[in-house]
Amino acid sequence: MQPIFTNPAQLEKLAKEKYAVPQFLMMENAARSLAEFILDFAPERVVILCGKGNNGGDGYAAARLLQNKCDISVICIEPPSAEEAKVQYEMCKRLGIEIIDSDRWLSDRPQVILDCIYGTGFHGELQDTVKNLLDEANKADAVKIACDIPSGLYFNADYTITMGEQKLSLYSDKAKAVCGKIIVQDIGIAREKLETPEACCQLIEESDIILPLRKNRAAHKGTYGHTVVFCGEKAGAAILAATTAMNFGSGLTSLLPVKDSNLSQFKISPSLMIADSIPKKASAIAIGSGFTEFSENAAQQIKEWFTTQKSPAAVFDAGFITAPEFPAFLEELNKIHGARIVLTPHLAEFSTLIKNLTGEEISVSSLAENPEKKIELGKIIIKRFPETTVIIKSANTFIISGEECFVVADGPQSLAKGGSGDILAGLTTALLAQGYTAKDAAITAAEHHALAARKIGDQAYDLTPEKLISFISI
16 A cells, blocks of 8 residues: 555655755755656657746756756746746756747657646646647657646646655546556655655555455355345346356355346346345345335345344445435444445445435535545545445545545546446455455455456456456456
C-alpha cells in the first residue's frame, strides 16, 4: 500500500520546518527527477510548458538540467511570480535557453512535451489561451509528461511525475482519464520521512491482496463455505455472481430465486445448486444483482438468518441498496456485533443511497470529480452502520471500512460493461464465505477484479462477464 495525502503544501512545509530542506533544493531535486525521466526516452527535442508558480519553476530548472543533452525550448505561459520560479527563469535566460512564441512551438515536432503550467494548487477554469495551447499539445505525436498533475486536468499525459508523495487529487475519475501512469519521485527526502500518519487513504497494490489459496491438505468442501445468491427479476446477473463465487473458492454455491425471478429461463451450470430458502449451513449471502426493487420476503429471510449466525456475512448490490426501505433494513443487521456486511454501489447507486440516508442530493459528476466527497459520504455510512464496509465502484474505486479508506486504481476502462459489477459481488461474497473480514474481502475482491480485467486488456472492447470469470484464476 502507498499512503495518499490531501494537502501537499503541508508536507512541503514539513520538509522545510522539520528537515531544514529549502525550497530551492526541493525544486532542484524535482527538476532532476523530471530531467532523468525525460532522458530515458532519448529525445532530440523537448518542449517545456511553464506557468508562473513553483510548478513552472520546476520546468525552468528541468530545462537548465537538460541543456546540452537535447534541444530544449520553453514556452512561458505567464511571467513567473513565485520567487524560486523567478530565479530559475532568470538562469534560463542567462544560459541562452530558448523561450519561444507559443504560435510556432510544434513546427519542429518535439519528441517529449513536459507540462509544468499548473500544479495541485490550481482551481477554477483554464483560460482559453491555455486550453488552446494544451489542445495542440494533446494532439502532438510526442511523449507527454505532467509535473505533479496534468494542468487543470486538461493536459492528456502519458506519465505524471508527482513529487514527494501520492496526492488525492490524482485519484478523481477526471484525473484518471488524463494522468497516465503515476510515478512518485522524491524531493531529496525519503518518502517515509514525509509520509506522516495523516494520510487520508491508502493506494492498494497487487501485493496487498490475499488470494484464497487452499493450503489445508485435509480440507473438504465445507471448509470453504457456502455462498447463497438471491435471484431477482433479472436472474442472469445472479447467475454471474454465483458462478464467480464458485470460481473464486466458495466450497458450495446456491441460487435462491425470489417470487418474481426469471431463473427458470436460464440453463445453469450443474455446479450451482438451487435452494428455496437460505440453507442452514450458508456462510455468506449476496443480494441485489439483477434486482430492480426491494424484496420484503428476501429481507425477512436475511434478518432471520443473521440472528442465527456468530459472524453473518452479506453483500448488497444494485437495486436492493437503492430502495427507500434499505436503510432501516441495514440498521437492523448492524445491531448484530461481528456482522460482516459489504455494500457495492456504483456512483449513481451511491448517490441514491446517500439521498435516502441523509436527504442530501449529490450528482454523479460531483462524486466523480471529488474524491474527498466520496470519502466524507462513505464515512457517514460507516458511522451509522459500523458493521458495514462500502466499495464505491467507479473509474477509481474507493473502499471505506471503519476509520480506514483505500483506493483501487488498477481497474481499466474495459470493465465498463454490463455484468462487471456482478462479478465483483461474486468475488466479495466468495471471500466472506471463506471467512475473510469485510475489509480484506473488499480489498482483495476489488483489486483482483481490476487485475483480471487488465489481463484481458485495458482497451479491450470484447471483455464480457463470462470472459472476466475465466481470468480470475491465478
